[in-house]
Amino acid sequence: QVQLVESGGGLVQPGGSLRLSCAGSGFTFSRYSMNWYRQAPGKERELVAFITSAGGTTNYLDSVKGRFTISRDNTKNTVYLQMNSLKPEDTAVYYCYAVVGYPTWGQGTQVTVSS
Numbered sequence: 688q689v690q691l692v693e694s695g696g697g698l699v700q701p702g703g704s705l706r707l708s709c710a711g712s713g714f715t716f717s718r719y720s721m722n723w724y725r726q727a728p729g730k731e732r733e734l735v736a737f738i739t740s741a742g743g744t745t746n747y748l749d750s751v752k753g754r755f756t757i758s759r760d761n762t763k764n765t766v767y768l769q770m771n772s773l774k775p776e777d778t779a780v781y782y783c784y785a786v787v788g789y790p791t792w793g794q795g796t797q798v799t800v801s802s
Contacts, residue, residue: 689713689791691783696796699773703800707768709783709793716764717741719787723757723768725779725798732782736768751777773800 695707709721720739726732736757737746745757754773759766766783778800783793 689787691785691791691793693781693783693793693796696781696798698799698801700802701774701800703773704769704771705773705798707770707781707796707798709766709768711764711766711783711785714787717761719785721757721759721766722784723766724782724784725777726782726795727776727779730779735781738766770798773798775800 690712691709693707693709695705697705699705707723718740720737722737723735724732725735733748735748735751736755738757738759742759747755754771756769757766768781770777778798780795780797782795785791
């Protein structure tokens, strides 16, 4: 069974950092591009970051460029999202997503940026 499980969310003060992790199972992780999305209350879900299967190409939402870094460790079947200089507007549920034959979402992890 294909599964994506996120972890690492929490409450952080503005300017702080968090690292999210997404562990994949039930498929050959190293063959698939991976994505991080987020959805804030009352807003549509948006693509935050993307990484190709071998990690050679990444792309970011303009508002997070220079602050967030997506990476992956294919030996651990895990993709990461390092988030620095966090802002209140980064508050959202963050989801891991991949198309593994069909669209697959993780359960999400809450990130709250507040003083």
